[in-house]
Amino acid sequence: MPAKAAPDINETRRDCAMPAKTHLFLCLQDNYGVLVHDTASGATAAIDAPEAGPIEAALNKTGWKLSDILVTHHHGDHTGGIAALKDHHRCRVVAPRNEAAKIPLVDETVGEGDAVKVGGLSARVLETPGHTAGHIAYWFASEALAFVGDTLFSIGCGRVIEGTPEMMWRSLVKLRDLPGETRIYCGHEYTQANIRFAQTVEPDNLALIARAAEAADQTAQHKPTIPTTIDSEKAANPFLRADVAEVAEAVGMAGKAAAQVFAEIRARKNKF
Numbered sequence: 001m002p003a004k005a006a007p008d009i010n011e012t013r014r015d016c017a018m019p020a021k022t023h024l025f026l027c028l029q030d031n032y033g034v035l036v037h038d039t040a041s042g043a044t045a046a047i048d049a050p051e052a053g054p055i056e057a058a059l060n061k062t063g064w065k066l067s068d069i070l071v072t073h074h075h076g077d078h079t080g081g082i083a084a085l086k087d088h089h090r091c092r093v094v095a096p097r098n099e100a101a102k103i104p105l106v107d108e109t110v111g112e113g114d115a116v117k118v119g120g121l122s123a124r125v126l127e128t129p130g131h132t133a134g135h136i137a138y139w140f141a142s143e144a145l146a147f148v149g150d151t152l153f154s155i156g157c158g159r160v161i162e163g164t165p166e167m168m169w170r171s172l173v174k175l176r177d178l179p180g181e182t183r184i185y186c187g188h189e190y191t192q193a194n195i196r197f198a199q200t201v202e203p204d205n206l207a208l209i210a211r212a213a214e215a216a217d218q219t220a221q222h223k224p225t226i227p228t229t230i231d232s233e234k235a236a237n238p239f240l241r242a243d244v245a246e247v248a249e250a251v252g253m254a255g256k257a258a259a260q261v262f263a264e265i266r267a268r269k270n271k272f
């Protein structure tokens with residue numbers, strides 16, 4: 001790369017932006033596997049390891065060599081492929097510090113604010129507890145990419161299994177605060193079902209109506225509905241809109257704290 005005279009930070013970001021490539025594919029029933037590849041160094045990370053076979057197939061298809069597995073949380077449908085992949089590729093396994101004991105073959109544990117390198121790419125760790133107590137997300141700021149596991153889904157969010165609704169709401173707000181253009185990769189293809197539920201909360205939300213049409217098209221063409229973006233989710237995902245007065249009113253919670261409104265929406269979705 002030619003030397004440049006003292007570029008400012010924005011210029012550096014523009015020059016170096018987007019060396020990452022991603023490759024998305026289905027695993028198990030409705031899990032997503034995704035590879036992140038640094039074109040400069042050749043390093044490649046799998047975000048979670050739902051199942052070794054589809055990840056090996058994706059590596060063969062792309063010609064990329066697996067260097068890292070970045071784990072978001074301990075559930076078996078995100079970790080079941082680790083042992084076989086590590087045995088084959090000798091890759092590094094990075095996992096959330098607060099639940100690393102439940103994850104096989106961990107090499108490095110990380111928590112809030114830690115940097116994780118994938119070749120020349122750098123992710124920041126965001127702790128997003130609620131679905132599990134130690135759940136984390138990986139945010140590649142210069143790539144405008146975030147891998148959010150089972151915390152945020154397109155037009156939905158994960159079940160609150162190990163945490164409280166308040167905890168999950170704070171985690172969702174942390175993700176909502178990322179730059180609007182950030183592309184969001186989540187752990188599951190649940191979008192259509194999420195939209196059916198969301199329309200019971202906000203039937204007149206124009207962004208949601210547009211998203212429903214887009215997702216129906218994508219599904220009809222056998223395309224994934226992700227990545228989504230933070231801006232798109234802010235406009236249409238009821239779980240990120242618990243502090244919008246109209247949403248609170250729609251679920252009979254006018255004037256209540258956002259975390260309580262969120263808890264009500266999550267409870268309704270559990271029964272939907």
Ligand SMILES: [Zn+2]
Pocket residue numbers: 073075078131150
């Ligand atoms: Zn999970």
